[in-house]
Amino acid sequence: MTIKINSTTQHSTPVRHRAALRCAAAAALACLAGHAMADITFYENENFRGRSVASEHQLDQMNSVGFNDRASSVEVRGERWEVCTDTRFGGSCRVLRPGSYPSLSSMGLDNRISSARVVGRDDRVDDNRYSPEPQPSYYRRGDESLYQAQVTSVHAVMGESSRRCWIDQQEVRDRPNVGGAVVGGVLGGILGHQFGGGSGRDIATAAGAVGGAVVGSNVNRNDTRNVQRCTNGPDGGTPAYWDVTYRFRGQEHTVQTTQRPGSTITVNGRGEPRI
Numbered sequence: 001m002t003i004k005i006n007s008t009t010q011h012s013t014p015v016r017h018r019a020a021l022r023c024a025a026a027a028a029l030a031c032l033a034g035h036a037m038a039d040i041t042f043y044e045n046e047n048f049r050g051r052s053v054a055s056e057h058q059l060d061q062m063n064s065v066g067f068n069d070r071a072s073s074v075e076v077r078g079e080r081w082e083v084c085t086d087t088r089f090g091g092s093c094r095v096l097r098p099g100s101y102p103s104l105s106s107m108g109l110d111n112r113i114s115s116a117r118v119v120g121r122d123d124r125v126d127d128n129r130y131s132p133e134p135q136p137s138y139y140r141r142g143d144e145s146l147y148q149a150q151v152t153s154v155h156a157v158m159g160e161s162s163r164r165c166w167i168d169q170q171e172v173r174d175r176p177n178v179g180g181a182v183v184g185g186v187l188g189g190i191l192g193h194q195f196g197g198g199s200g201r202d203i204a205t206a207a208g209a210v211g212g213a214v215v216g217s218n219v220n221r222n223d224t225r226n227v228q229r230c231t232n233g234p235d236g237g238t239p240a241y242w243d244v245t246y247r248f249r250g251q252e253h254t255v256q257t258t259q260r261p262g263s264t265i266t267v268n269g270r271g272e273p274r275i
Contacts, residue, residue: 038079038118040096042071046103047139049073058117061087071113074101075141076134080119085112095125099134107131140274148264149248149271156260159240165230 042062044050053067062068074083076096085091091114094107104110109131119125140146242257246264248271255265255273266274 038081039077040081040116041075041141042067042113042116043073043075043142044070046072046105048075048100048102048137048141049139050142052142055116060089060115062114062116063087068114069111072104072110074104074113075099076101079121080125081116082119082129083109083113083116085109085114087114089115089117093129094131095119095129096131097134100137101131101134102137102139138273138275141268144268144274146266146268146274147248149246149253149267151244151246151261151263151265152252153243153245154260155243156239157241157243157256159238165228167228 039054039056041052041054043052050072051070053065055065059065062070074096076098078098080098081096082089082093083096084093092108092112094109101107104113239260242260244255244257244261244265246253246255246267248267251271253267253271253273268274
């Protein structure tokens with residue numbers, strides 16, 4: 001929520017009255033900040049689906065909000081929260097860091113949470129009490145309102161060159177077969193050209209020729225061993241992801257997507273992307 005305090009040029013307004021207005025506005029902002037500092041939302045189904053219950057206060061018993069043993073996903077904001085399988089913080093407890101938890105199954109908490117409370121900022125928590133790290137999640141939360149934000153720029157980010165490896169059988173004996181080295185070098189050169197391109201073609205050919213010569217030089221030997229060989233090839237021109245910039249309610253946001261977006265992107269009231 002945004003509170004806009006309009007300035008005024010009416011000098012007839014008493015100084016004391018203006019000070020009172022400023023204090024009231026500051027109090028309102030502090031109140032909102034306090035509310036936003038620590039809250040938790042429980043969802044009936046995974047991926048933030050189904051019925052939900054939100055709280056900013058300690059819940060000794062989830063029955064008090066009609067949500068005992070019903071949560072399958074959780075979203076935590078502001079501060080850490082401790083959730084427990086029994087009432088009044090008994091049973092098995094885990095501490096959730098601020099973030100999104102699309103599923104509670106991996107923690108053994110699916111449909112098992114019976115109490116929850118804020119963990120103080122200065123409270124020390126042992127590592128084994130923490131849940132797994134929260135996951136970025138862009139699923140729609142319950143029935144939250146959705147909007148279309150204007151995309152302002154899109155940049156394709158190309159992936160690194162692919163690396164291909166294979167296994168050759170190398171025969172070993174005391175004296176190399178020189179004829180085999182020549183034939184192997186030619187075959188290796190062709191293989192190099194298949195993966196090389198542009199200014200890297202000569203490098204790929206040379207590397208392939210050397211590799212082929214090593215394989216060829218060991219033809220017709222008695223003992224064999226497996227040798228791994230690798231080459232770098234082009235990535236095929238496929239973007240690894242897309243860097244997307246969009247504007248919503250006067251603010252600029254960025255997101256990375258696996259597919260090129262259209263002219264708009266779906267967001268919630270805070271400008272966070274949604275799918």
